[in-house]
Amino acid sequence: MSVTHVVGAGIAGLAAAVRLTKAGRKVVLHEAANQAGGRCRSFHDAKLDRIVDNGTHLILGANPALFEFLKAVGGSLQECAPAAFPFFDRQDCKGWTIKPSKGALPWWVLNPSARLPGTNALDYLGGLRLMTAGPDATVAQAVRTGEMLDRLWGPLCEAILNSSPQEGQARLLGEVLKRTLLKGEAACRPYLAPLGLTAALIDPAVAWLRAQGCEIRFNHRLTAIDSGALVFDDGERARYYKDVPAILAVAPWVASDLLPALPRFETRPIVCAHFLLPKPEEKLPGGRAYLGIVRGLGQWWSLRGDVLSVTVSAATDLASLPGEDIAAKLWAECALMLGQAPDLPPYRVMKEQRATLAHTPATERLRPGPFDGPPGLILAGDWTATGLPCTLEGAALSGQRAVHRDFLSSPC
Ligand SMILES: Cc1cc2nc3c(=O)[nH]c(=O)nc-3n(C[C@H](O)[C@H](O)[C@H](O)COP(=O)(O)OP(=O)(O)OC[C@H]3O[C@@H](n4cnc5c(N)ncnc54)[C@H](O)[C@@H]3O)c2cc1C
Incomplete structure (x- = not known):
């Protein structure tokens, strides 16, 4: 049986590998990092001694592709029903709940x-x-x-x-x-990952794929695409063909480096600060484990156990500051609103400089479809033309769409 190569073990690559494996294909998944998940991952932070995510991810019921992926691999999220979104306006100190x-x-x-x-x-x-x-x-x-x-x-x-x-x-x-x-x-309806994104979404996928015989090769970086072959950092060359395609599910800047005919996309950062709360909170103002802040600095707060995570999107200015300054600014706002001690508690600031595309009208015109790459190389990833912003849903959808009907009718 010929092998289908999938490059990149973020949600897009994992979703493609799951769909291929379910269709009976032999899949090899290549990942440059030593773990899967890409821009959706968790890690143990030694300073906080807690598992934290690279950034808080809001997952909604309206994410059918992601839930299909989750169901296939046996992952699970915690549903918050009924849906309610509390907001607080920092300027006039008024709250409301959608x-x-x-x-x-x-x-x-x-x-x-x-x-x-x-x-x-x-x-x-x-x-x-x-x-x-x-x-x-x-x-x-x-x-x-x-x-x-x-x-x-x-x-x-x-x-x-x-x-x-x-x-x-x-x-x-x-x-x-x-x-x-x-x-x-x-x-x-929001869905939360109480033990972290990796435990909820990524580990189950890796375990499921391995159990089905999919080979996952970590620390295996694609360095070039050369005359119908994927060239990896250890010198390995893996061939792909029009009728036995490979799937390229890497981040947009990597795809543009490997395929110079693709546009170079503008991206925007997201900053997320995790604080170990000196005084644990059961709920945030508004009665939920999350809260939207309007006209403040922090934009989205979420509570997981005794860790408060504060997210700032489109954070170009904030992301240029040192982590300590970011933590101090965000904590001052949290301490005031929550009645916590003003001293900065243990924190971890994550700056994801290239979190998503800049979703400008100009960028939207440039996003390629799955078949806009070289023949035999299918493009996937949140940045491809999914009709959605760069999200987990867009990533899962792109991976699933990459495994199209013609692909499955091609010879194994
Ligand atoms: C801080 C932050 C907050 C976010 N919040 C939300 C949210 O609230 N809701 C939501 O739905 N989405 C959110 N997102 C977006 C979401 O995380 C992404 O859309 C999604 O994870 C992208 O998945 P992907 O598989 O397309 O790309 P990636 O996750 O980037 O995966 C690409 C993979 O390819 C690997 N790779 C790269 N180069 C190579 C190479 N040369 N060879 C082999 N492998 C390679 C990478 O290591 C990576 O694992 C957020 C993102 C960030 C960063």
Whole structure:
């Protein structure tokens, strides 16, 4: 039986390997690092003596490709039902909780306690403008400036597109709103990984693939693509063919290095600071283990045991500061709001400088499809044209789509 090579053991490569293996293919998965997961991984932090993630990941019910992957490998996440998203405005110190409606119609906008304080239902028509925007419009252009941009659409744009509202593509944010808020409560339900992303998503996939006979080769870096062969750092050459393709599921900057015909994509950083709380908290303000902060520095807080993780997306300026300064700034805000001691507790700052693409209208035009690479080399990864922002769902979908019907009907 011929071998199908998959390069990159992030969610996209793992999802492709799972689908191929389920279809009876013999798969070799090559990964440059010594662990799988890529931009979605956990590790033991010695200073905190806790397992932490490289960044808090929000997973929603509206992630069918990710859940298909999870089901196939026997992974599990903790469901938070019913969906509710508490927010707190740092400037006027007011809170509110968005509780998505059961069905497709967003009745919640008619409920004053679910709306931003001081807004009326008509203010939410900006959501419709995002969904119907043309490809060149940014979020700020589609919803126009004002309070709703500062307090709702802007924060959503940063959280979902990891791009500022002045540059994020309106249509892409609208697409996510269609798949979540317009699909009802179940689609908006958050799913958490209490033991970390690696335990929930990655370890089960690696174990399942190995149990099915898939060979996973860590510390095996692809260094070149040369005349129909993948060339690895130990000199190994693995051939691929039009009818026995390989799948390239590496990060966008690696793909552009290996295939110079691909565009060079702009990326944006995400900063995540993990704090070991001096005084444990059972819940965050708003009654959940997570909280959105508007018009503050930290944007998304999440609580896992005695670790509070604070995420800042589209964090170009913040990511340029030293970790200690970032921790001090973010902790000052947390200590004040939670009534914790102001002294900086043990912390770990993660700066993912190239967390996702910059989802600008210009970038969106350039994202390639799975078959836009050389013949026989299929492209996968969150950065390919999935119709979604760079997310776990986009990554899983790209990996599954790479294993298309023609691929499976080609000779084994
Ligand atoms: C801090 C942070 C927060 C995020 N928050 C969220 C969130 O809340 N919700 C959400 O859905 N998504 C979130 N994301 C995005 C999500 O993590 C990514 O979209 C997803 O993990 C990308 O998966 P991928 O497989 O496409 O790419 P990657 O994870 O980048 O995987 C590529 C793999 O290829 C390997 N590789 C690279 N070069 C080579 C080579 N030359 N040879 C062999 N292997 C190679 C890498 O080591 C890596 O394992 C976040 C990302 C970050 C960084």
